[in-house]
Amino acid sequence: MPGAPPAPAPPSVLARSRALVRPALVDALGRLHPWTGEMAAYSLGWSDLSGTPDAGASEGKGLRQALAVLAAEACGAPGHSAVPGAVAVELVHAFSLLHDDIMDGDELRRRRPTVWKEYGTGPAVLAGDALLASAVQTLAEAPGGQAGAAVLRLSGTLADLVRGQSDDLLFADRPWTGTDSVGPGAYRSMAEHKTGSLLGCALALGALLGGAAGSTVASLDRAGRHLGVAFQAVDDLLGIWGDPAHTGKPVHGDLRQRKKTYPVLAALASTGPAARELLALLDAPCPPDGPTASRAAGLVETAGGRTATLAEARRHLDAARSCLHGLPLAPHAVREFQELLTYLAHRTV
Amino acid sequence: MPGAPPAPAPPSVLARSRALVRPALVDALGRLHPWTGEMAAYSLGWSDLSGTPDAGASEGKGLRQALAVLAAEACGAPGHSAVPGAVAVELVHAFSLLHDDIMDGDELRRRRPTVWKEYGTGPAVLAGDALLASAVQTLAEAPGGQAGAAVLRLSGTLADLVRGQSDDLLFADRPWTGTDSVGPGAYRSMAEHKTGSLLGCALALGALLGGAAGSTVASLDRAGRHLGVAFQAVDDLLGIWGDPAHTGKPVHGDLRQRKKTYPVLAALASTGPAARELLALLDAPCPPDGPTASRAAGLVETAGGRTATLAEARRHLDAARSCLHGLPLAPHAVREFQELLTYLAHRTV
Numbered sequence: 235m236p237g238a239p240p241a242p243a244p245p246s247v248l249a250r251s252r253a254l255v256r257p258a259l260v261d262a263l264g265r266l267h268p269w270t271g272e273m274a275a276y277s278l279g280w281s282d283l284s285g286t287p288d289a290g291a292s293e294g295k296g297l298r299q300a301l302a303v304l305a306a307e308a309c310g311a312p313g314h315s316a317v318p319g320a321v322a323v324e325l326v327h328a329f330s331l332l333h334d335d336i337m338d339g340d341e342l343r344r345r346r347p348t349v350w351k352e353y354g355t356g357p358a359v360l361a362g363d364a365l366l367a368s369a370v371q372t373l374a375e376a377p378g379g380q381a382g383a384a385v386l387r388l389s390g391t392l393a394d395l396v397r398g399q400s401d402d403l404l405f406a407d408r409p410w411t412g413t414d415s416v417g418p419g420a421y422r423s424m425a426e427h428k429t430g431s432l433l434g435c436a437l438a439l440g441a442l443l444g445g446a447a448g449s450t451v452a453s454l455d456r457a458g459r460h461l462g463v464a465f466q467a468v469d470d471l472l473g474i475w476g477d478p479a480h481t482g483k484p485v486h487g488d489l490r491q492r493k494k495t496y497p498v499l500a501a502l503a504s505t506g507p508a509a510r511e512l513l514a515l516l517d518a519p520c521p522p523d524g525p526t527a528s529r530a531a532g533l534v535e536t537a538g539g540r541t542a543t544l545a546e547a548r549r550h551l552d553a554a555r556s557c558l559h560g561l562p563l564a565p566h567a568v569r570e571f572q573e574l575l576t577y578l579a580h581r582t583v
Numbered sequence: 584m585p586g587a588p589p590a591p592a593p594p595s596v597l598a599r600s601r602a603l604v605r606p607a608l609v610d611a612l613g614r615l616h617p618w619t620g621e622m623a624a625y626s627l628g629w630s631d632l633s634g635t636p637d638a639g640a641s642e643g644k645g646l647r648q649a650l651a652v653l654a655a656e657a658c659g660a661p662g663h664s665a666v667p668g669a670v671a672v673e674l675v676h677a678f679s680l681l682h683d684d685i686m687d688g689d690e691l692r693r694r695r696p697t698v699w700k701e702y703g704t705g706p707a708v709l710a711g712d713a714l715l716a717s718a719v720q721t722l723a724e725a726p727g728g729q730a731g732a733a734v735l736r737l738s739g740t741l742a743d744l745v746r747g748q749s750d751d752l753l754f755a756d757r758p759w760t761g762t763d764s765v766g767p768g769a770y771r772s773m774a775e776h777k778t779g780s781l782l783g784c785a786l787a788l789g790a791l792l793g794g795a796a797g798s799t800v801a802s803l804d805r806a807g808r809h810l811g812v813a814f815q816a817v818d819d820l821l822g823i824w825g826d827p828a829h830t831g832k833p834v835h836g837d838l839r840q841r842k843k844t845y846p847v848l849a850a851l852a853s854t855g856p857a858a859r860e861l862l863a864l865l866d867a868p869c870p871p872d873g874p875t876a877s878r879a880a881g882l883v884e885t886a887g888g889r890t891a892t893l894a895e896a897r898r899h900l901d902a903a904r905s906c907l908h909g910l911p912l913a914p915h916a917v918r919e920f921q922e923l924l925t926y927l928a929h930r931t932v
Contacts, residue, residue, distance in 0.1 A: 265742070266742075266746075267745065267749040267750070270745060270749055333712060336704070336705060337705035337706070337708060338705075339705075356686035356688075356752065357686070357752065359686060359708055359711075360745060360752070362708075363715070363744075364742075364745040366712070366741075367738060367742050370719055370737075370738040370741065371739065371741070371742055374735040374738045375735065381735070382723065382730050382732075385723045385730075385734045386720075386723040386730070388719075392712075392715075392716035393615075393717065393720055395712075396615075396716055397615075399709055400618050400619055400709060400713075401616070403706065404618060
């Protein structure tokens with residue numbers, strides 16, 4: 235986690251899964267209308283605006299596809315059996331980023347203009363729809379008799395994603411304190427829907443397509459949900475204290491935008507002068523400028539927000555690990571999963 | 584069709600199907616986040632902005648749910664076996680209207696402000712996503728062992744819808760004449776994707792959930808696709824010559840917006856002075872005013888655009904009917920389907 239020792243190198247499962255899944259992902263994009271396919275490839279960091287491959291663009295970690303592949307392997311199936319699930323969760327992730335960027339008005343993602351900023355809002359809505367449709371189609375076409383159950387699982391996650399995004403959008407208009415304020419519990423529930431559900435789905439689909447028993451699928455799903463809550467907590471830490479050189483985001487970015495994130499909510503839930511001063515800064519008529527955001531970051535730390543968020547991340551990483559206890563899983567895959575958890579906990583981007 | 588004798592009364596299958604499907608549709612909306620549920624209910628014409636039932640609002644014809652119910656009955660199954668499919672196609676229809684209104688910048692639908700106009704673009708994107716997720720979930724949960732096949736069928740239609748909408752958006756920037764212009768054939772393909780695919784899907788899902796053989800499902804699917812192309816042709820006629828008192832749209836609305844519709848494209852595909860004068864009006868720097876749009880409507884008619892569109896509608900209605908020949912279908916359901924075709928061909932709204 236930020237502030238901890240330097241991040242370890244990305245575990246090899248990320249590159250391995252990317253190589254395994256890429257051909258099917260390329261196929262899925264190739265079936266789209268050329269225009270939405272171009273926008274989809276741009277959103278995935280595969281190409282620039284003219285549609286030509288863009289080696290300089292960042293593609294994202296590919297965490298979800300790796301979770302799907304690892305889950306299948308953990309259940310004793312070859313990694314390739316998870317590929318339709320891996321493609322589906324990567325496409326759903328791309329869909330949600332694309333539409334969330336419209337809703338949040340975000341103009342940059344991975345240091346490039348977002349799709350709506352480059353192509354316009356209407357086309358970006360359509361490109362997101364295309365990605366979502368392609369995800370459902372890919373999974374519905376999965377061989378092996380598990381397609382129906384897999385789509386059912388994915389559809390629950392789609393509902394969760396919308397629910398989490400609804401809460402997240404509505405949080406912006408809620409007060410910092412009082413009975414209508416957003417408590418850490420409500421924030422955790424949002425994070426579980428918005429981030430955890432898709433990580434759980436990735437593991438569940440990998441297991442399901444790998445032929446695992448229902449109880450194993452359910453346990454892996456829970457592990458992914460906890461991982462998602464931990465992932466969001468680390469994200470929130472990076473949003474305040476992350477190094478802009480790594481994150482590509484402005485220093486104290488989430489504080490300047492007065493985003494309701496776990497560290498801030500946990501700090502405000504405390505009592506004491508730091509929480510009171512923080513509240514006054516956040517409740518000011520104008521968004522904080524640089525020095526004010528810096529002061530606010532210090533107050534979040536003093537009021538215990540950073541410590542509480544680190545504890546939140548650790549708690550959910552531990553919970554994710556304990557979901558795996560006693561399951562009949564292949565040890566090498568569990569080891570790779572543990573490496574992935576460690577990497578994600580210490581990531582700086 | 585417009586210009587033909589007065590429209591017959593709505594066939595009873597529309598009200599019957601609405602009553603049959605409504606409880607499941609209410610359930611589906613009830614499972615959404617309250618905020619997206621409110622937007623979804625507003626978009627369906629069920630409620631006003633405060634979320635209270637709105638008896639004055641128009642709900643739409645409910646054509647898709649009726650097609651699903653009729654298809655199941657035609658295949659000898661009770662209408663209620665089609666309900667998950669009927670719910671899914673109505674939700675997908677609502678999703679596509681909601682997102683298309685954003686992309687097209689349309690501010691009114693059924694005489695009320697569109698969702699994006701009332702709630703904002705971001706929330707409207709989210710409400711559309713919620714409807715789509717709910718459609719997939721409803722179908723994936725369908726009892727009876729056909730859920731997987733049904734979702735596979737729906738997912739192909741989702742891909743078609745995006746493809747059709749992509750073409751439709753891109754048509755706007757293409758020239759009226761020359762090698763890059765939109766011919767009637769390209770327009771028909773767009774209409775089949777954008778309108779026909781979901782009508783075909785409604786029939787196919789009803790048949791599938793009703794236990795029909797694959798060949799019957801495929802024939803009904805084709806019938807629905809033809810019906811959709813005919814439906815779009817009638818829509819295009821109404822967009823130029825429809826009575827604003829019935830359609831709720833401005834007189835000659837499609838011409839004022841210079842929309843590329845079948846009557847205009849067919850007129851331009853002809854030779855002669857009317858087509859040339861029409862082209863000059865459409866290619867003018869500014870959109871046509873009222874008198875100019877009225878003159879353009881006359882030119883479309885003189886150049887044969889109205890006759891060609893009526894012929895296109897009749898051809899595809901006949902093709903839809905002939906798809907049913909020789910199928911082992913229940914006569915009473917086929918009769919109701921024929922009534923529905925006649926009603927749609929003569930509709931004024």
